[in-house]
Amino acid sequence: MLAFRTEDATFSYGNGFALRQISLSANEGEMVGLIGPNGSGKSTLLRLISGILPASEGEVYLDGLSLRRARRKAVSRMVAVVPQQFQMPFAFRVEEVVMLGRTPFLGAFSDSSSREQAIVTQAMDWVGIGELRGRFFNELSGGERQKVVLAMALAQQPRLLLLDEPTTHLDINHQVELLELLKRLNREQGLTIVAAMHDLNLAALYFGRLVTLKAGRIVADGVPGAVLTPSMIAEVFGACVQVQSHPTTQVPFMIVVPP
Amino acid sequence: MNQVRAVFRSNRHVAVLTALLGLLAVSMFVATILGKASISLPEMARMFLNRLAVFDFEPTWRAVDETILFQIRLPRVVGGAVVGGALATAGVLFQGLFRNPMADPYIIGTSAGAALGATIAMMLPVGVAFLGFGLVPILAFVGALLTVLLVYRLARVGGKTPVVSMLLSGFVVSGMLTALMFLLITLSDDLHPRIQSVYVFLMGGVSVSGWEQLAVVAPLVLAGVMAARLLAFRLNAFALGEEGAAYVGIEVERDKLAILALGSALTAAAVSISGLVGFVGLVVPHAVRLVLGPEHRLLVPASAAVGAAFVVVADLLARTIVSSGELPVGIITALIGPPLFIYLLRRGGKEYAF
Numbered sequence: 001m002l003a004f005r006t007e008d009a010t011f012s013y014g015n016g017f018a019l020r021q022i023s024l025s026a027n028e029g030e031m032v033g034l035i036g037p038n039g040s041g042k043s044t045l046l047r048l049i050s051g052i053l054p055a056s057e058g059e060v061y062l063d064g065l066s067l068r069r070a071r072r073k074a075v076s077r078m079v080a081v082v083p084q085q086f087q088m089p090f091a092f093r094v095e096e097v098v099m100l101g102r103t104p105f106l107g108a109f110s111d112s113s114s115r116e117q118a119i120v121t122q123a124m125d126w127v128g129i130g131e132l133r134g135r136f137f138n139e140l141s142g143g144e145r146q147k148v149v150l151a152m153a154l155a156q157q158p159r160l161l162l163l164d165e166p167t168t169h170l171d172i173n174h175q176v177e178l179l180e181l182l183k184r185l186n187r188e189q190g191l192t193i194v195a196a197m198h199d200l201n202l203a204a205l206y207f208g209r210l211v212t213l214k215a216g217r218i219v220a221d222g223v224p225g226a227v228l229t230p231s232m233i234a235e236v237f238g239a240c241v242q243v244q245s246h247p248t249t250q251v252p253f254m255i256v257v258p259p
Numbered sequence: 260m261n262q263v264r265a266v267f268r269s270n271r272h273v274a275v276l277t278a279l280l281g282l283l284a285v286s287m288f289v290a291t292i293l294g295k296a297s298i299s300l301p302e303m304a305r306m307f308l309n310r311l312a313v314f315d316f317e318p319t320w321r322a323v324d325e326t327i328l329f330q331i332r333l334p335r336v337v338g339g340a341v342v343g344g345a346l347a348t349a350g351v352l353f354q355g356l357f358r359n360p361m362a363d364p365y366i367i368g369t370s371a372g373a374a375l376g377a378t379i380a381m382m383l384p385v386g387v388a389f390l391g392f393g394l395v396p397i398l399a400f401v402g403a404l405l406t407v408l409l410v411y412r413l414a415r416v417g418g419k420t421p422v423v424s425m426l427l428s429g430f431v432v433s434g435m436l437t438a439l440m441f442l443l444i445t446l447s448d449d450l451h452p453r454i455q456s457v458y459v460f461l462m463g464g465v466s467v468s469g470w471e472q473l474a475v476v477a478p479l480v481l482a483g484v485m486a487a488r489l490l491a492f493r494l495n496a497f498a499l500g501e502e503g504a505a506y507v508g509i510e511v512e513r514d515k516l517a518i519l520a521l522g523s524a525l526t527a528a529a530v531s532i533s534g535l536v537g538f539v540g541l542v543v544p545h546a547v548r549l550v551l552g553p554e555h556r557l558l559v560p561a562s563a564a565v566g567a568a569f570v571v572v573a574d575l576l577a578r579t580i581v582s583s584g585e586l587p588v589g590i591i592t593a594l595i596g597p598p599l600f601i602y603l604l605r606r607g608g609k610e611y612a613f
């Protein structure tokens with residue numbers, strides 16, 4: 001069963017192509033890392049898969065449903081997104097933010113019931129932020145906020161979770177904590193996860209499949225050991241690295257070699 | 260762990276709203292019994308009972324007192340509540356949509372459009388009346404709506420209307436329309452004798468007399484407030500930003516248009532019977548948010564009730580504090596609104612915590 005599939009999906013922002021003829025799919029239950037330098041199209045690809053940007057050419061399917069004419073409500077019941085930057089304008093409490101994840105299941109006349117409340121509580125417990133529920137979102141640390149946004153995404157009860165550089169602004173302990181959480185969600189709930197990753201070593205440690213983008217095209221797709229080679233890193237990132245084997249997990253481990 | 264906190268429990272909502280509607284009822288009662296013409300309370304009670312055809316008391320009061328109570332004072336009290344409720348609700352809608360603390364019902368040019376419309380109406384020699392409305396309220400209403408339409412159209416690029424473009428084009432269009440209004444005032448000799456009425460309109464003088472206009476505007480505003488309550492969960496989602504709202508299933512462009520149209524219609528309805536009453540739409544939603552939090556399911560109806568009570572009390576002051584004549588209610592709202600707001604802000608409420 002495929003979680004999503006893109007067929008020759010092309011997108012341009014008006015000043016040149018952001019993505020060219022991307023054909024990519026993921027099975028349900030896969031954990032896919034997107035890597036590539038800044039501007040290579042990782043975020044744009046995530047937006048295309050989430051359906052908020054329409055492909056200029058080609059098609060994107062979620063679970064067999066074409067996104068071209070799909071309604072947001074239907075799409076957001078299948079796919080949830082944890083964006084890179086997140087700002088709340090008013091003093092919302094954590095629980096209220098997580099409840100926003102239930103929006104696709106609400107209507108004008110159906111307010112949040114005790115069932116919705118239970119789903120919200122469950123999502124917060126999964127992420128481990130139960131004790132933050134009454135705190136103001138904007139007063140939390142970056143790591144805590146990231147978990148709240150993840151809980152909101154989980155409250156959507158998605159089958160596909162997209163994350164845009166989820167560890168970028170976090171300290172190393174929070175990075176590991178968040179990725180462990182994603183791994184657990186993937187294993188225990190069968191959630192398909194696609195994340196744009198910035199740190200190649202962390203990507204190699206946590207993602208069984210890495211898709212490499214360069215200038216809007218997929219240039220490599222496979223297990224970390226096949227993708228993360230010195231020649232590939234030199235070609236895609238223009239950086240010189242030595243690749244070693246991680247001492248405990250045996251996945252590739254990169255060390256930057258200054259030119 | 261499982262102690263479900265009361266954030267979404269509707270008991271709290273019901274309790275708070277009952278209290279606020281009580282506050283509104285009390286303020287309307289006080290505003291009805293107080294006024295320059297002193298009518299005694301027992302007499303008022305008997306007048307009401309006569310009206311309800313429950314009793315038939317022998318009138319011990321002057322006929323003019325009855326006219327003052329039923330045709331002047333009561334419509335004004337109801338009118339004040341309608342204006343306050345409409346502006347506060349519109350304020351909630353615009354602040355929620357724009358995620359901006361500076362947004363008020365006039366932010367995208369309704370005030371300038373209404374003022375220009377009213378000025379044109381005052382220049383015209385004809386005295387058209389429609390559903391009990393004179394030309395001034397009609398053109399103010401039309402001017403406000405046309406302006407929003409123009410601003411929306413100007414901000415629309417490639418099938419999208421980013422809120423930032425809307426704020427900017429609103430600002431620019433407002434500036435031009437205001438300049439046009441002053442140009443008309445300066446050039447038109449016909450207007451000079453009526454310059455006072457232009458100022459009263461700009462300062463927000465509630466001009467309701469009789470029930471004819473209210474019979475149109477009050478149901479419109481009531482329906483508008485209820486519609487805003489139905490949009491509440493969408494307004495909550497807009498707090499995530501336009502992209503974030505789309506991620507949780509909001510059809511952003513469609514819902515943005517709905518919020519904008521509703522807010523503009525409420526504002527135009529208020530302006531048509533009161534001119535430009537300032538600060539209600541800006542301050543009331545903030546004050547309510549400081550005390551009750553930003554969740555729109557409670558914020559919308561609570562702001563409507565508080566806004567209504569606020570303008571009723573402000574209008575009571577406007578027509579009683581000076582011994583001769585009366586003040587435009589907009590002056591009172593602009594004088595007592597900000598200090599109250601500053602008090603709430605400094606008391607340590609959290610509206611924006613960054």
